[in-house]
Amino acid sequence: MITFTYAVKDSDGTLEQLLRDDWKAGKKNIHELRMANAVTEAEGVPAVWRTPLIAGTELTFHLPEAHSEYEPLEVPGVKILQEDAHFIAVFKPAGIAVHPDGTSRESTMMNAVMAHIQEQGGTYAEHIQRLDKGTSGIVIVAKHPMAKAMFDRMIASNEITRLYNAEVEGRLKRLKGSVNMPIGRDRHHPTRRRVSMSGQTAVTHFKVIERKEDTTLIEATLDTGRTHQIRVHMAHLGHPVVGDNLYEASALPDGSYRLTAVETSFIHPFTGEKVVISTL
Structure with missing residues (x-):
């Protein structure tokens, strides 16, 4: 059994409204919780679904046991x-x-x-x-x-925002810009992607952070989340990510390339609070 608690905030809405309108938990999840009496108040009393909740009421959610199949291992760097x-x-x-x-x-x-x-x-x-x-x-x-x-x-x-840092080859002339070019599979390569008019919509926004002698540091955000999106779009501009030899950049000795997801932000789906996670 998976359990978690939630303290009702300044709201006179019902439990059903909380799940449906605030959390947008989905009809299937809501139905299963209701049928199983899986939401309780103090001392395990089942919550009433259509009576307005009182601010400060503590609800406990009891979710069915769920299992993931990943083998537990120690992995350096995670x-x-x-x-x-x-x-x-x-x-x-x-x-x-x-x-x-x-x-x-x-x-x-x-x-x-x-x-x-x-x-x-x-x-x-x-x-x-x-x-x-x-x-x-x-x-x-x-x-x-x-x-x-x-x-x-x-x-x-698109309610979760990601900020990336990248180092790209060459010196970008524009201080900031956007690339709105669809991305599809490269039929000549099993893993590579390419700008393709028959591909999926892809929008990348970038801003120059620093120009070095032969490379440029940028920040990038995405309106879409296509496979290899930043790598494909920057290579399309003629500025592939440093080390990304899949997209025609010169390989680095360790085989890496310079692209990092440095910040993620979103409105917490359960608490409504702004969450910002950053490595900057």
Whole structure:
């Protein structure tokens, strides 16, 4: 059983309104909670769904047991940055994948997260974001299935903002700009993407932070989350990410490339508070 508590804020809304309108928890989740009497007040008394809640009332949510299949392993470089009852913000180093792909035996970020979850007595963790194996930075992980559903909805509606830092080849002339070019698969390469008029809409905004002798440091934000988006768009401008030889940059000796998700922000789906996680 997965449980968490919530203190009702300054609202005279009902439990049903809280779940439906404020949390946008989804009809299926709401129905299952209601049928199972899975929301209780003090001393385990089932909550009343259509009576206005009193501010300060503490609700306890009892979710069915859920399991994730990641093997718990220690993975160097993976760090927990922030955590509550609903999510974990994890720093993923470059060079490891977010999750196993079924073909590689290499340890991944989710193996390390599952080790952390099991130390707390938990059995469930699922990532709601991905980063390319060579990209370092912040990844959000849900700690229970309802949180996963709610964060997935936020991702789909672009309610989670990510800030990236990158070093690109050459000296960008513009101080800031946007690239609005669709991205699709490169039919000549199994993993590469390319700007393609038949691809998916992709919008990247960038701002110059520093110009070096042969490279430029930029900040980038995305309106969309396409595979390799920043890498493809910057290469399309003629300024590939330093070290990204998949997109025609010169390879670095260690095989890495210079792209990091340095900040993530969102309105917490359960508390309504602004959450900012940063490595800056």
